[in-house]
Amino acid sequence: MSNNGHPGLATPTRVRRALPAPDHPGLSDARLLPDPAFAAAWNAVILPDGDKNKIAQTAAAGFVQRSSVEFERLPLHGIILLVGPPGTGKTTLARGLADRLAKLIPHIGQFAYLEINPHTLASSSLGRSQQAVQQLFDTTIAETAANGPLVVLIDEVETIATDRGQLSFDANPADVHRAVDAALVGLDRIARTHRHVLFIATSNFPEAIDGALLSRADLIVPVDLPTLGARRVILEDTITALAEAFPKARRLLDDRVLDRAATASEGLDGRRLRKVIVAAAGRNPASTVDPSEITPEDLLTAIAETTKEIQ
Ligand SMILES: Nc1ncnc2c1ncn2[C@@H]1O[C@H](COP(=O)(O)OP(=O)(O)OP(=O)(O)O)[C@@H](O)[C@H]1O
Ligand SMILES: [Mg+2]
Structure with a gap:
């Protein structure tokens, strides 16, 4: 272990804490x-x-x-x-x-x-x-x-x-x-x-x-269902993550689309909200293979269908 060239100086080392194995019983x-x-x-x-x-x-x-x-x-x-x-x-x-x-x-x-x-x-x-x-x-x-x-x-x-x-x-x-x-x-x-x-x-x-x-x-x-503002941020975050892999998906990040999508998704929890993008992609063959082809209409329809399912 290096001590910066000073023979008498011990370099402080952080001892790793002992832990049980992650699959330890229980x-x-x-x-x-x-x-x-x-x-x-x-x-x-x-x-x-x-x-x-x-x-x-x-x-x-x-x-x-x-x-x-x-x-x-x-x-x-x-x-x-x-x-x-x-x-x-x-x-x-x-x-x-x-x-x-x-x-x-x-x-x-x-x-x-x-x-x-x-x-x-x-x-x-x-x-x-x-x-x-x-x-x-x-x-x-x-x-x-x-x-x-x-x-x-x-x-x-x-x-x-x-x-x-x-x-x-x-x-x-x-x-x-x-x-x-x-x-x-x-x-x-x-x-x-x-x-x-x-x-x-x-x-x-x-x-x-x-x-x-x-x-x-x-x-x-x-911890309650997401509010309107939270739903908008969750949708935006999910689409942003998708756009990191499929850059053209950024066109869904339009203020009007996000506002409408957030308003329409009242009652959806965060998990369903993040997954609604997958449902939207599955709505037509082009976006199934390339999510950047998801249209705002597909997104809104997928939200309407998911919201109906939980009623
Ligand atoms: N408020 C939220 N903001 C952002 N993402 C959320 C929110 N709620 C849920 N999610 C997303 O939904 C997924 C599921 O969340 P998580 O498993 O933490 O929910 P949970 O409340 O523990 O559910 P359960 O009660 O079924 O165990 C995660 O990917 C999480 O990021
Ligand atoms: Mg949980």
């Missing part, structure tokens, strides 16, 4: 932050003006305060819940937020990121899901949290924190109840012992989430 991702793919996710999510920054700053403030003040006096659990209809950008926002946090408060240390795979946890045979949940919180998450700041994404949190009041013992083995208990106990333990952890949970079904988790959330962020 996980679907593990990486260090910041991460360019997550920065792109942050930029891709369009929310009403100022909302993203407010969420990021609130998350960062909570992180800083939790790191320095004991739980009994500042009972923040380090849980942010993003709730809203499918396709509104919750998962993308969560990943982007993790990256943003690592950049806003780098002095806390190098951030790590884990993503929980709720389905592998919820689908074990009798007695195993409780064990899997316990193992995940008490070993995998706790060990990663012990060596620096950590963000954990629990996507579709209702699958591991299912409202116990709605679970019938006839239809669900006792293990499902025990697995939910284990998740809540695990979250509590991490909240008290590892103050450098933020859980970001997402859900389409807040009514299916156990009340104990809801009451532990420091911040519940509703």
